[in-house]
Amino acid sequence: MGATASHLGKDLLSEYQELTFLTKQEILLAHKRFTELLSREDKNLPDPRAPTEAILTLPELKSNPFRERIVRVFSTSESRDGLTFEDFLDLLSAFSDSATLEIKSHYAFRIFDFDDDGTLDENDLEKLVNCLTGETDETRLTPDEMKQLISNILEESDIDKDGTVNLSEFQHVISRSPDFVSSFKIVL
């Protein structure tokens, strides 16, 4: 590969430009921020992997309720821990301004699927709601409210009534919500 950790080759840069939705400047900025996350030894490796803890210190991800899920979803390692530079670019590309609705809804589905089984069942939905409403005891919903909310959600989106929301049902709901594309955005 034509990239050392400190400098991105021109061919690689244009290749990345074609494969992702990012512009040249965004890729260079991403490279700069990524190398800052690496430890000194890792910088000399051919294809370094930034550890999850380092990635979670990025200000753009630090306060995001889904930060750990995001890193897990985009990680290509066996243990789903840590991102290479190309994983990092995939992440930024999916969250960029120019990414399409299909890409965003696909990744949103994977992020919300907490147990990685390909569908959103009641446990996933419960974890999703807790993620977004608060983790402490006083801010959580009561078990009754949670049950009510989950049954409302399933009523709205579960078309084949199998008790779970699969990818196409999810994408169907998302397509009716024009705010999704502008909210699902992270920019460095």
Next chain:
Amino acid sequence: MSLQSLRRGASGVAAARQALDLWQGTMKEVGGSFGSSVLSYFLFLKSLLLLNVFSFVINFSFITVPMLAYDHVPHVPPNVTFRGLELLTGAGYFRYTVLYYGAYRADSSTGLVHYNIQLAYFFTIAAYMVLCGAAVLYSMASSFKMNYVLSDPVGGGSWQLLCTWDFSVTNEKAVRQRKNNLRIQLKESMSERSQGTSLTPAEKMRHFGIHLGAWFISTSMAVGCGNAIYYLSQYEQQVIRLDWSPAREAETLLVPFVVSLINLVVPLFYSLFNKFELYSSQRRQIYALIIRNVILKMSILGILCYFWVNECWESMVGQALYRLVVFDFFFMMLGSFFGEFLSKVIGTRWIPGLGVPEFDVARNVLDLIYAQTLAWIGIYFSPLLPVLQIFKFLVLFYLKKVSLIQNCQPPRRVGRAAQMKTIFIALLFFPSFVGSLSLVAYTSWSLTPSRFCGPFKGLDSTFSVVVVWMNSLEKVPAAAWAVWVYANVVRSEIFYFLVTIIIL
């Protein structure tokens, strides 16, 4: 090879645009703490600013520079000097400078190059309007395409609330607040659903009665204000015609003062009505608010426009618009003070129950659209008005940013940012741009230019400049294609029909 270079060219343009991105750090900061709906206001402000910069550049280079090159000393009568009051009233000394239509003269040809100021004036303004129209139309079309869902989605939308979590919010406190708000909204939507939305007939009648009452009051307020402006303008016309002393000049400030005061105070009343009326959805509430505000502002502008026919009337109109723009600026600053700073002080110190105010995106965007409408109307009468507008928007950006961060909290209700953006752009186009375009078109087509000043003096209508030019072009064989275009396309109704179809 050429396709690749085309693609490289396109990405180069995108990269260049990003490099020139103004205020990117500020936008990120605002978006990180307040979310995308407040960010959309600042993006809107930035695009209007760029529009005005563009307008200034072309007006200056095509109209003002040749005029200055020809005759750079303004023809000021001997007893008029520059006093500070001009900055406010736009009259007096400024009247004779290139700020206004009156200073441009048709008989301008320097020794080397014959430059037809009349044509330049007409075509520059026409080209600018066309380009503006195209730009606004394009952004409206792309916005509609992305957000084509204009009707309310099925159900209470708790799923929608969850899925549209704003990932661009990066401030820790803001995230916590959003989680709080989301929890409250989820509980609300759940209780709404369990209660059911069926009201008893008596309650329905009551709601209907309240709505009717509110609409009646707001329309009558708009009509009342219109009448007040009418009588005030009549008074001004009768009195000012007589003499032109400084005291009288200060009196010309009365109309813009009253107009801006109305524009500031009455919308606050409209917002107050919202507290009494109960709307079935938040979106209908915002629509009603927007419609009432638009009725008020358009009726005032309409009455003012009706009044402006005078001797060397174009410059007078230009001055009146200048004054309106200046006062609108002052009152926007005042509005920021009252709306945000005072509300915060009241909410935190005196009546703690009220809390910190939210940033009212709808009202602020409507103010921006109104300001831009004034500029668009004024551009025909005062080519350098964009300078004032640029200054105004620059100051407003920083003022609003500071006020936002110091005084406001993020909006409580999550969502609907994209649809709001579509509505705002549509509002920008329809009443605002089309209205000002038709006004300018009416002026140039039908009204006789005043006899003693300006580049079009002595002609029957402004458009006859083009007719004369076309006739002269017929003698030049090389320009035959231009004549053909003019004769067949511009004159034919089919062209306009096609344009209308394309737009729709």
